[in-house]
Amino acid sequence: AKDPVRVLVTGAAGQIGYALVPMIARGVMLGADQSVILHMLDIPPAAEALNGVKMELVDAAFPLLKGVVATTDVVEACKGVNIAVMVGGFPRKEGMERKDVMSKNVSIYKSQASALEAHAAANCKVLVVANPANTNALILKEFAPSIPEKNITCLTRLDHNRALGQVSERLSVQVSDVKNVIIWGNHSSTQYPDVTHATVKTSAGERPVRELVADDAWLNGEFISTVQQRGAAIIKARKFSSALSAASSACDHIRDWVIGTPKGTWVSMGVYSDGSYDVPAGLIYSFPVTCKNGEWSIVQGLSIDEFSRNKLDKTAEELSEEKALAYSCLA
Numbered sequence: 001a002k003d004p005v006r007v008l009v010t011g012a013a014g015q016i017g018y019a020l021v022p023m024i025a026r027g028v029m030l031g032a033d034q035s036v037i038l039h040m041l042d043i044p045p046a047a048e049a050l051n052g053v054k055m056e057l058v059d060a061a062f063p064l065l066k067g068v069v070a071t072t073d074v075v076e077a078c079k080g081v082n083i084a085v086m087v088g089g090f091p092r093k094e095g096m097e098r099k100d101v102m103s104k105n106v107s108i109y110k111s112q113a114s115a116l117e118a119h120a121a122a123n124c125k126v127l128v129v130a131n132p133a134n135t136n137a138l139i140l141k142e143f144a145p146s147i148p149e150k151n152i153t154c155l156t157r158l159d160h161n162r163a164l165g166q167v168s169e170r171l172s173v174q175v176s177d178v179k180n181v182i183i184w185g186n187h188s189s190t191q192y193p194d195v196t197h198a199t200v201k202t203s204a205g206e207r208p209v210r211e212l213v214a215d216d217a218w219l220n221g222e223f224i225s226t227v228q229q230r231g232a233a234i235i236k237a238r239k240f241s242s243a244l245s246a247a248s249s250a251c252d253h254i255r256d257w258v259i260g261t262p263k264g265t266w267v268s269m270g271v272y273s274d275g276s277y278d279v280p281a282g283l284i285y286s287f288p289v290t291c292k293n294g295e296w297s298i299v300q301g302l303s304i305d306e307f308s309r310n311k312l313d314k315t316a317e318e319l320s321e322e323k324a325l326a327y328s329c330l331a
């Protein structure tokens with residue numbers, strides 16, 4: 001049998017954590033033949049709740065779950081972890097300035113970066129979920145220089161999956177038959193959900209989404225804003241932000257990264273920009289990627305029309321501003 005993989009979930013006593021840890025323990029993230037040891041971190045005010053989650057994990061008697069570490073000590077939490085899913089962070093509260101929220105998260109991600117760098121397993125893969133996800137990931141990268149930059153990513157897979165879902169609803173086709181949408185840029189309302197290269201599997205072979213929908217006004221308008229605003233729509237309906245879909249998408253992100261993307265299919269991941277598609281290098285930006293042997297690569301050579309170009313640039317601008325704001329918090 002394979003050795004258990006140690007998976008860290010920070011913010012594990014929160015909403016997403018509560019949905020995510022049972023998925024990991026059931027093999028949704030790493031496969032039904034891969035045992036896991038869960039490391040769960042939260043802050044002292046949530047220690048009791050965190051212990052309750054640990055009790056439930058014991059009670060669920062997951063065959064794949066070989067151990068649980070539940071702690072408020074970041075060093076203990078990071079020890080030997082192979083995968084780190086960073087869900088914990090400081091939420092924006094009503095009336096708070098953007099800079100104050102950024103400053104809190106910069107300090108959290110700076111210190112957690114150091115702990116990961118010092119204590120995680122070599123080649124640990126990191127996924128940042130907590131908002132501002134792209135910029136938190138960038139801070140983590142900056143303060144964990146010995147972790148390869150290719151190992152630090154942020155979650156835009158939820159947005160990607162939301163885009164697949166919208167196309168599938170619109171065309172009344174199975175979501176599993178839709179592929180190759182792209183989320184470009186920031187996990188924020190400036191993200192660009194792009195269907196230009198997306199296809200649907202039909203009895204007549206793969207057909208472009210644009211051809212089947214045959215309504216560019218919808219695809220360039222309402223579709224984009226629906227995906228961009230979906231998080232707010234969930235909050236309005238549920239009074240809580242998305243949790244099960246975020247947890248499920250985090251599993252998709254790690255699974256595809258580790259196990260590989262199916263042939264002919266790409267997914268969206270927030271990764272360190274190398275300047276592809278004229279996106280400024282040095283930002284964590286969501287690109288279309290394929291994964292193989294545990295490594296992602298940005299899909300190259302896709303055509304970008306003028307409409308898309310504008311949208312790619314706008315979300316890059318926002319990320320550059322966030323980066324500057326984050327750095328001003330460090331000064």
Ligand code: NAX
Nearest residue numbers: 011013014015016042043046088089129130131155158246
């Ligand atoms: P919750 O507030 O329910 O949970 C967050 C947990 O993190 C709490 O238990 C809190 O005590 C803990 N925490 C705070 N500071 C910590 C620290 N320094 N170390 C460890 N734990 C810490 O929020 P939840 O709904 O679970 O959302 C978590 C994060 O995901 C938020 O930042 C949210 O904005 C972000 N999201 C990101 C998404 C994405 O697609 N990238 C989508 C869903 C979600 O909105």
